[in-house]
Amino acid sequence: MKEITESLRREAARLLNEGVELFIGYAAGTRPACARPFFVTKPEEVTGLVFDPFCVPNLVKYILRHADKKVAVVVKGCDRAAVDRLVAERHLDRARITLVGVPCGGMLARERVLAELGPNPRIEAVEDRGPSFVLRVRGEERTFEKRKFLMEKCLGCTRNNPAGVDVMVGKEAPPVADPEYDPLKEIRAIEALPAAERAAFWEKVFGRCLRCYACREVCPACSCTECTFEQAVPGWQQGATWISKAKSLPDNYHYHLIRAFHVAGRCAGCAECERVCPVGIPLMLLNRKLAADIASLFGETEEDPCGALCVYSLADPDEFE
Amino acid sequence: MVLKLLKKERLLSFLERLMQKFLLVAPVREGNLTVYRPVKAAAEVAVDAPKSVVPPKEWFFPQTEEIYRYATSKENLVLEENVLAPPAVLFGVRPCDLRSFQVLDAVFLQEPADRYYAARRENTLLIGMSCNTACPECFCTAYGISPLKGTGADIHLTDIGTAYLVEALTPKGEEIVLQDPEFYEEKVAGIDEALRAKEQALTAEFAVQVAVTDLPAKMAALFNHPYWEELSRRCLGCGICTYVCPTCHCFDITDENRGNTGKRLRCWDACLFRDYTLHTSGHNPRHALHQRLRNRFFHKLKYNLDRYGIEGCVGCGRCVALCPVNIDIREVIATVRGLQV
Amino acid sequence: MKVANPLLPQPATIIDIIQETGDVKTFRVVLDDPDAMAAWRHRPGQTAMVSVFGVGEAMFCLASSPTSRDWIEFSIRRAGKVTTAIHQLEPGAKIGVRGPYGNSFPVEAMRGNDLLVIGGGIGLAPLRPLVNFMIAPENRKDYGNIEIIYGARSYGDLCYKEEVFRTWPETPGVTVWTTIDAPEEGWEGHVGFVPAYVAEIKPAPENKFVAICGPPVMIKFTLKELEKLGFKEEQIYTTLEMRMKCGIGKCGRCNIGAKFVCRDGPVFNLAALKELPPEY
Numbered sequence: 051m052k053e054i055t056e057s058l059r060r061e062a063a064r065l066l067n068e069g070v071e072l073f074i075g076y077a078a079g080t081r082p083a084c085a086r087p088f089f090v091t092k093p094e095e096v097t098g099l100v101f102d103p104f105c106v107p108n109l110v111k112y113i114l115r116h117a118d119k120k121v122a123v124v125v126k127g128c129d130r131a132a133v134d135r136l137v138a139e140r141h142l143d144r145a146r147i148t149l150v151g152v153p154c155g156g157m158l159a160r161e162r163v164l165a166e167l168g169p170n171p172r173i174e175a176v177e178d179r180g181p182s183f184v185l186r187v188r189g190e191e192r193t194f195e196k197r198k199f200l201m202e203k204c205l206g207c208t209r210n211n212p213a214g215v216d217v218m219v220g221k222e223a224p225p226v227a228d229p230e231y232d233p234l235k236e237i238r239a240i241e242a243l244p245a246a247e248r249a250a251f252w253e254k255v256f257g258r259c260l261r262c263y264a265c266r267e268v269c270p271a272c273s274c275t276e277c278t279f280e281q282a283v284p285g286w287q288q289g290a291t292w293i294s295k296a297k298s299l300p301d302n303y304h305y306h307l308i309r310a311f312h313v314a315g316r317c318a319g320c321a322e323c324e325r326v327c328p329v330g331i332p333l334m335l336l337n338r339k340l341a342a343d344i345a346s347l348f349g350e351t352e353e354d355p356c357g358a359l360c361v362y363s364l365a366d367p368d369e370f371e
Numbered sequence: 372m373v374l375k376l377l378k379k380e381r382l383l384s385f386l387e388r389l390m391q392k393f394l395l396v397a398p399v400r401e402g403n404l405t406v407y408r409p410v411k412a413a414a415e416v417a418v419d420a421p422k423s424v425v426p427p428k429e430w431f432f433p434q435t436e437e438i439y440r441y442a443t444s445k446e447n448l449v450l451e452e453n454v455l456a457p458p459a460v461l462f463g464v465r466p467c468d469l470r471s472f473q474v475l476d477a478v479f480l481q482e483p484a485d486r487y488y489a490a491r492r493e494n495t496l497l498i499g500m501s502c503n504t505a506c507p508e509c510f511c512t513a514y515g516i517s518p519l520k521g522t523g524a525d526i527h528l529t530d531i532g533t534a535y536l537v538e539a540l541t542p543k544g545e546e547i548v549l550q551d552p553e554f555y556e557e558k559v560a561g562i563d564e565a566l567r568a569k570e571q572a573l574t575a576e577f578a579v580q581v582a583v584t585d586l587p588a589k590m591a592a593l594f595n596h597p598y599w600e601e602l603s604r605r606c607l608g609c610g611i612c613t614y615v616c617p618t619c620h621c622f623d624i625t626d627e628n629r630g631n632t633g634k635r636l637r638c639w640d641a642c643l644f645r646d647y648t649l650h651t652s653g654h655n656p657r658h659a660l661h662q663r664l665r666n667r668f669f670h671k672l673k674y675n676l677d678r679y680g681i682e683g684c685v686g687c688g689r690c691v692a693l694c695p696v697n698i699d700i701r702e703v704i705a706t707v708r709g710l711q712v
Numbered sequence: 713m714k715v716a717n718p719l720l721p722q723p724a725t726i727i728d729i730i731q732e733t734g735d736v737k738t739f740r741v742v743l744d745d746p747d748a749m750a751a752w753r754h755r756p757g758q759t760a761m762v763s764v765f766g767v768g769e770a771m772f773c774l775a776s777s778p779t780s781r782d783w784i785e786f787s788i789r790r791a792g793k794v795t796t797a798i799h800q801l802e803p804g805a806k807i808g809v810r811g812p813y814g815n816s817f818p819v820e821a822m823r824g825n826d827l828l829v830i831g832g833g834i835g836l837a838p839l840r841p842l843v844n845f846m847i848a849p850e851n852r853k854d855y856g857n858i859e860i861i862y863g864a865r866s867y868g869d870l871c872y873k874e875e876v877f878r879t880w881p882e883t884p885g886v887t888v889w890t891t892i893d894a895p896e897e898g899w900e901g902h903v904g905f906v907p908a909y910v911a912e913i914k915p916a917p918e919n920k921f922v923a924i925c926g927p928p929v930m931i932k933f934t935l936k937e938l939e940k941l942g943f944k945e946e947q948i949y950t951t952l953e954m955r956m957k958c959g960i961g962k963c964g965r966c967n968i969g970a971k972f973v974c975r976d977g978p979v980f981n982l983a984a985l986k987e988l989p990p991e992y
Contacts, residue, residue, distance in 0.1 A: 079697035081507065081578070086697035087605040107696060112604075170507040170578050258401070260425065260434070262641070264609035264695060280646055295623050295638040296435040326695035328424055328611050330403055438719055441765040441808075448723040448744070448765070448806035483718035483960050594989055621964030624719070624957045628766035635765075637719075640957075640965070648955055648965050651770075651792030654928075656954070656968075656991045666991070670967070677970035 051176045054101045054152060054220035061150060061217050063093040065122045070148055074112050075124040076105040082171050083160045102176045103158040103183055108320040111270040113147060122148035127209035131318035132270035141273050151215030153223035156196050156204035163199060180224050197228050203321040205231035237339050258329045259302040265323035265333055271313040314340040373539035373548050375555035385554055386413035389460050396430050397462040398423060419503060426617035427468050428475060430461050431491045434639045442632045456490035463500045467511045467687040469523040471617030477679035478620050496543055499524030505576035508688030510701055512574050513581035519570045531562060579701045587673040592712040603661035605696040610641035612690035618683050642667050668703055718960050721763045721808025722748050726801055732871040736834050737799060738787045754778050756842035757951055757979040760811025761959045762786060770794040771956040774812060775837045777844035787837040813959040814978050817842050817949055822921045826856040830934055832906050832926025833864045836871050838951045839923050847883045859915055863891040863906040867899050889913055907933035917941055922948040945982035952978050952992055968992050
């Protein structure tokens with residue numbers, strides 16, 4: 051991954067010299083197999099930039115915080131889609147952003163890799179060898195077959211070379227999608243359960259939600275400046291809010307289902323919500339199910355950045371009932 | 372102090388004996404998570420479970436608790452206090468979390484004492500459990516905590532292979548241990564040396580050795596340093612670090628109303644949330660994320676020490692392990708100590 | 713062992729409501745338990761939590777005189793959800809009260825000194841008990857002259873008109889200056905902002921304490937005038953507002969540095985306040 055990192059640093063330095071005020075990329079984290087968002091404002095700081103299969107965070111949402119600046123941001127293929135949505139919804143001015151695309155060989159599932167390497171390995175180098183990543187740990191090469199060690203979101207990924215970016219670094223990556231991967235397998239299994247068991251499943255996972263709102267804060271589709279769950283209901287209900295602060299099953303359900311519907315058709319599939327959840331709620335089950343339903347009801351919406359649920363057409367043959 | 376050995380195969384009977392008199396709250400596994408909750412059978416207890424995501428403070432200070440009910444009418448107002456504090460044993464508490472109870476005690480037991488916390492604290496027997504493994508994010512020793520010492524517990528257990536070393540550290544704990552002499556064997560020689568070696572091996576697993584010397588003074592001088600703004604650039608402003616922190620104690624009070632009756636609830640709150648300090652007027656003393664993030668670190672590393680004489684961090688590493696954007700308190704400590712005033 | 717529950721309010725009844733201004737009402741409240749009412753004591757500057765059940769709880773300063781034994785008063789501006797709900801209540805309504813909380817103006821240290829009170833709008837509420845405490849017959853001899861400079865946007869926005877225009881000016885040793893921001897029909901008094909009026913009146917700084925409360929911008933510019941007049945930060949006291957939930961230093965949100973406004977405040981002298989981070 052050395053070449054991508056190096057060309058990333060070169061491009062970042064060039065962009066910063068050419069008037070970009072903020073370059074958002076990744077730096078190595080303090081924990082093994084962990085990269086973190088990194089904000090560069092001076093060309094001499096680009097040496098901190100890295101790219102490897104642990105650069106999981108989607109950086110797109112950070113652009114929203116710097117509406118007044120010329121920003122360049124590193125995007126993987128899955129992050130890229132979020133930009134189109136935000137531009138289409140006029141949260142972002144595309145002309146102000148420089149998208150720096152990175153060819154992505156897939157992201158490694160950190161826990162699974164650490165389970166192999168032990169809790170605190172020193173990863174000295176990473177090499178993408180197509181069907182596998184090779185990690186050098188204490189001088190020793192360890193091979194991680196992608197089919198087994200990629201994050202689930204990568205197994206069905208068909209866009210690992212981001213399209214429509216302003217700068218592309220490195221060479222095009224070979225496809226990562228696993229042809230045998232079925233994104234709906236787990237969903238179908240849950241759908242096949244009797245209603246009571248299905249309810250028990252969701253009660254169990256939603257029951258443990260801490261309502262830390264990390265899934266919302268990280269989500270590029272959660273772009274509202276004021277979240278509906280923080281909005282006071284107007285006077286006639288004496289300032290009640292839409293959701294109680296209480297951690298209770300009904301409130302947890304309410305939060306997650308409303309959020310799922312708010313991002314339906316707009317979810318870019320980056321799976322950040324699921325990654326950040328401290329209690330392991332499988333939120334992508336909801337997002338993938340909604341995406342599949344929208345696709346079957348309205349056809350594929352890949353080309354329409356606004357998503358099926360955001361489109362209004364006078365020619366719509368269906369009555370609004 | 373009473374020192375005994377409890378053979379591992381007897382732990383179950385030990386727990387069952389406790390369950391005759393107490394509600395047993397212990398670590399259990401739920402999927403990949405460890406959670407502390409009341410158990411119905413001693414066999415549910417996950418003795419060697421990894422550290423819980425949500426710390427056991429939850430037992431004394433639940434995320435959501437009903438503090439009282441009210442019923443209003445034109446002429447009348449009835450308030451019904453709801454203090455639930457069954458006699459309980461909180462089992463399997465790690466040394467860092469044991470320290471966290473001292474931190475929380477300073478807040479909740481200071482006059483006027485919090486009745487809910489105080490009642491549960493008083494009615495709960497604390498049984499600590501030494502660590503068998505260290506997480507790479509652990510740094511309890513920075514605060515003088517040993518992963519093998521049960522300071523703060525009534526009874527403390529340490530795995531020494533085929534048995535647990537049982538230390539009864541308070542009169543309450545001694546009573547429990549002395550009531551069932553048949554469970555235990557006498558301590559044998561050589562254990563202390565073995566424990567010292569184990570402690571060294573465990574702390575060697577810590578990925579980072581953290582020192583906190585002079586930190587509060589350094590922090591005070593660096594309140595306005597651009598570092599906090601820089602750090603907050605990647606902060607999501609979510610509540611993970613506060614909700615998994617064993618010493619965070621902030622809460623909100625809200626009503627849940629049904630006609631003329633309802634419940635008043637106390638719920639955890641997080642200083643990273645935008646509306647946490649928002650005034651009705653719209654003014655927000657900590658309107659910017661870097662102010663909120665800075666306040667959290669100051670609270671943990673300075674304010675708590677200033678106010679209560681005890682650090683607000685116990686080095687459990689939960690926030691380090693769970694922050695989605697790698698804001699790492701160990702790094703913050705090292706950076707602040709290294710910054711030029 | 714049964715300890716008192718500091719989070720549990722005392723049932724109370726609103727016995728009278730005085731419309732002070734367009735959006736400020738003073739609620740006169742009696743605790744339902746006569747023993748609790750008889751035992752109620754507060755000091756000038758202290759606060760209490762008021763509950764409207766089903767809506768919530770909010771912290772208000774105690775506006776009644778500490779010498780009042782029959783009732784307590786809160787002056788409340790309609791602003792958010794709790795205050796809106798309180799404004800909809802009528803005499804006889806049941807509310808909850810817990811407190812008093814926090815520190816107070818240093819009435820012991822103030823003994824033998826003069827007092828300068830500067831208030832803006834509803835900001836007079838926490839200062840009113842201080843004045844009424846000092847002019848109470850049993851305390852009057854302990855304190856010197858009292859100067860009160862009070863302003864509001866308009867005549868209609870001046871609170872406690874009975875006291876401001878009658879009781880206080882008629883009390884020996886008390887002088888009251890009032891001002892409104894813009895001229896209006898029927899107003900023959902001073903027109904202008906409080907800071908400018910302070911500069912005009914030129915109160916002397918010797919042997920004097922200052923208690924100031926009002927909109928932040930008024931405080932900011934008045935402090936500059938006071939500085940010019942030779943007042944020291946140690947002489948000047950103000951009272952802070954913060955969002956609060958518990959009132960007893962546990963819920964966390966009213967901290968300024970290591971201080972909790974609910975316990976260590978709400979009254980701070982300026983010198984102490986300058987030692988704290990500017991997060992209020």
